[in-house]
Amino acid sequence: MRTFPLSIGRSLIWCLALLMGCTDSYLPEALESPPNYLVVDGFLNAQGVTTVRLSRTYAVDSKAVAPAELRANAFIEDEAGARLGLREGVAGAYVSAPLVLDPAKKYRLRVLTQAGQDYASEFVPVKLTPPIDAVAWRATPEGVDVLVDTHDDQNASQYYRWDYEETWEINPPYRPNVEYVNGQMRDIVVPYPTICWGSALSTAIQIDKTTALSQDVVSGFRVRRLARTSERLTSRYSVLVQQHALTKEEYAYWELLRKNTESLGSLFDPQPAQLTGNVRCLSAPDQLALGFVSAHSCTEKRLFIARQELPQEWDVRTGYEGCLPPDTVYIDRPNPPIPNPVVILYGAFNPLSGNLPIEPVYGPGPVLQGYTAKSRDCIDCRTRGTTVRPTFW
Structure with a gap:
């Protein structure tokens, strides 16, 4: 059996006692009052209706739902400047009419908030998802x-x-x-x-x-x-089941997001990495935004299961x-x-x-x-x- 010098053993016992005595929860001020970042959730549907949800970050200890970004002006934009508008729905959801995007062009999402901030995702190619x-x-x-x-x-x-x-x-x-x-x-x-x-x-x-x-x-x-x-x-x-074909960059985004959210949080787990995506604030480059907006089609298939089959x-x-x-x-x-x-x-x-x-x-x-x-x-x-x-x- 491995032994430790007496001085080291006493130090370990003292450290353990200190850790066991610290029972008060601690939330850093930065977590209790986080910056008000824009969160963009959705993709540009290349063959159908695009739905993008806009919200804001909120305190980690808050029991409220994410505050919706209301009364924004959102639209799809191609590299030539042509725009396809999204109308505001409920709870910060912005929806387009059924669209067919040109696979030969690149597109991005553009958002002008009521507060006057101008956000845009990077121009991305259109991918067609296989059945x-x-x-x-x-x-x-x-x-x-x-x-x-x-x-x-x-x-x-x-x-x-x-x-x-x-x-x-x-x-x-x-x-x-x-x-x-x-x-x-x-x-x-x-x-x-x-x-x-x-x-x-x-x-x-x-x-x-x-x-x-x-x-x-x-x-x-x-x-x-x-x-x-x-x-x-x-x-x-x-x-x-709905299927999405991703670019290499978007796959890396979702993989990092999965690792960050599935970590159990022990000292031996990989520490969460900063996750931003491809959305930027054009009017204030130092203003962070969260989310990755891609352009692709979506395919789907439905399955039924009856109790009698189990x-x-x-x-x-x-x-x-x-x-x-x-x-x-x-x-x-x-x-x-x-x-x-x-x-x-x-x-x-x-x-x-x-x-x-x-x-x-x-x-x-x-x-x-x-x-x-x-x-x-x-x-x-x-x-x-x-x-x-x-x-x-």
Whole structure:
């Protein structure tokens, strides 16, 4: 066993004591009050609608969402100065009409903020993304893997990025037949929905390159893994995979961003590198901007998975496990009330409580004793999704 001199051992113990005693969190002033940098998120769609989101940096300890950059003038510009405008939508999103960009030209994004700052990305070439050959799924001991295949016979793509949009059915466990309105219980007039649809966008950075291969072919790249207990697999699930062909410079940007965001933050991890991109402030060169704007087309393919197709022994959850069984709320009276009474309950159906009645509970006689009940989140699936059926469903 390796030993240390006594003086070194005492020093180590003293250092450990100091570290263990330092429990107060520390946020440098620069992190608590960061500079107000512009953040540009999006790409110039070479064959479709361009959507670019503009926001500002905010404090690392803030629980707020990124503040949107509103009332800016945004447009696509080619090297000859021709402009294609983007209109402002909601939450700092700027959207174009359907466009077809000329592959023989270079384009950039130009942004004039309400404060008078002039930003522009670098002029970039137009890349045409090859079609997705196939999107398939595979059952594994861990769950479901969603895999993508693609290739480019021209060997011109080589750098790829994927994102996806998920949609799934939500089936609540309860079908209430009564409701509490104006202090009175009655038969329900407008039933709660029996099905909703949840949705989510990808957050992980999924990139791959074929530069080390003899052919520009991607085979079986995993873009999504769902746990075998995932509530998204309860009934029917769909994923729309979107594919982007990148330039070498944009791939390097996304690779650095992935490394910065996936680091666990230990002393032995690579330290985060400064990430800026290709957007610059023309009116104030020392003003930093974040984001990388490229110009390429996007191809996509959709996949459906039904619960019946998955291994039957899988313990797929519904997401409503915590809602079972229902509670019982008893009528606050020593004697049973007359039918359809104005009842006084233990505050259970106060609108502020969020509880909803489900159905009557009868005792011997039968005598109305109360009602089963549960929180709105357990009954109304609109708290978890929408009742608007997707057009592709």
